[in-house]
Amino acid sequence: MRVHGPLRVAIVDDEAPARRRLRELLEDCAAQLPLEIVGEADNGRAGVDLLGRCPADVALLDVRMPGMDGIEVARHLGRLPQPPAVIFVTAFDAYAIQAFEVHAVDYLLKPVRLARLKEALQRTHPAKPEILREIAPAPNGYLSIQEKGRVRLIAIEEVIYLKAELKYITVRTREREYLLEDSLAALEQEYGSRFLRVHRNCLVARDWIRGFEKQAGPGNESLAQKQWPLKGHQNRSPDWVVVLKEIEERLPVSRRQQHLIRNTDWLGPV
Numbered sequence: 001m002r003v004h005g006p007l008r009v010a011i012v013d014d015e016a017p018a019r020r021r022l023r024e025l026l027e028d029c030a031a032q033l034p035l036e037i038v039g040e041a042d043n044g045r046a047g048v049d050l051l052g053r054c055p056a057d058v059a060l061l062d063v064r065m066p067g068m069d070g071i072e073v074a075r076h077l078g079r080l081p082q083p084p085a086v087i088f089v090t091a092f093d094a095y096a097i098q099a100f101e102v103h104a105v106d107y108l109l110k111p112v113r114l115a116r117l118k119e120a121l122q123r124t125h126p127a128k129p130e131i132l133r134e135i136a137p138a139p140n141g142y143l144s145i146q147e148k149g150r151v152r153l154i155a156i157e158e159v160i161y162l163k164a165e166l167k168y169i170t171v172r173t174r175e176r177e178y179l180l181e182d183s184l185a186a187l188e189q190e191y192g193s194r195f196l197r198v199h200r201n202c203l204v205a206r207d208w209i210r211g212f213e214k215q216a217g218p219g220n221e222s223l224a225q226k227q228w229p230l231k232g233h234q235n236r237s238p239d240w241v242v243v244l245k246e247i248e249e250r251l252p253v254s255r256r257q258q259h260l261i262r263n264t265d266w267l268g269p270v
Helices: 016-029 044-053 070-077 094-102 113-123 129-135 183-192 218-227
Strands: 007-012 037-040 060-061 085-090 105-108 144-146 148-154 161-165 168-172 179-180 195-199 204-207 209-216 238-245 251-254
Touching: 007 016, 016 037, 016 070, 016 113, 044 060, 044 070, 044 085, 044 148, 060 070, 070 085, 070 129, 070 144, 070 148, 094 105, 105 179, 113 209, 144 179, 161 209, 183 195, 183 204, 195 251, 204 251
Parallel strands: 007 037, 007 060, 060 085, 085 105
Antiparallel strands: 144 148, 161 168, 161 204, 168 179, 195 204, 209 238, 238 251
16 A cells, blocks of 8 residues: 555445445545545446556455455456555445454445544555455456456456466457466366366366367378477377367367267266
8 A cells, every 4th residue: 555645545336325425434534534536436347447547545345246246356456566455345244244354354334434434444455365265265257367557357258268378378268368377277176167178288168169179180280289389299299179169279188188078978058
């Protein structure tokens, strides 16, 4: 959080009366704690976009929002170069509040009180990703890609495959490729029901698999080898490749994963 200048605060809540209440309370706080409201958003995706465009020191995030809740918003904000501190605003029951308290994550209980808001603003800190996963372990609906200092959200259902290359993951959609700095193993753990591992370096969305194809000859082998250079096996390509829907690219199937070709039980709905 910045030391100099007013505290920059963003409000993300899907209910207009709740945003108005927070805005009024922040105005009351400003007499003792210099601050400015940098913007408001009425849903989670808009909140991520707002905070990518308008840097803030603190984000007041409603927990329950349709589409993308406040916990997922906080996870995506963690990818910003300078993520804001997070204060969750919640009407959760006592059991859920206890989860925040156990993990030392600050929260405000609706209806928000002025004294409690002042206290929270004075002691906020960024929320750690591992803590957010423990509070709400459900998979994110989006992958967050950092591009030019901003966070771009890619809906997980748009992803065709995830391929590990050096320290990055190539995220392929119908339109283009993105680079994500993450672990393929962590992504498989989070989205394993949606993706199928066809290679130690690649997860493919089940819904995008049209079938498998046997390598027919040197020409195809060279193509596969060019698309997927295997360390230590420059002159040897996999026997099978994944045939995808709508795009021509083929993805090699490792020998260890070729049992998938014989057993198609994995082809059911996600």
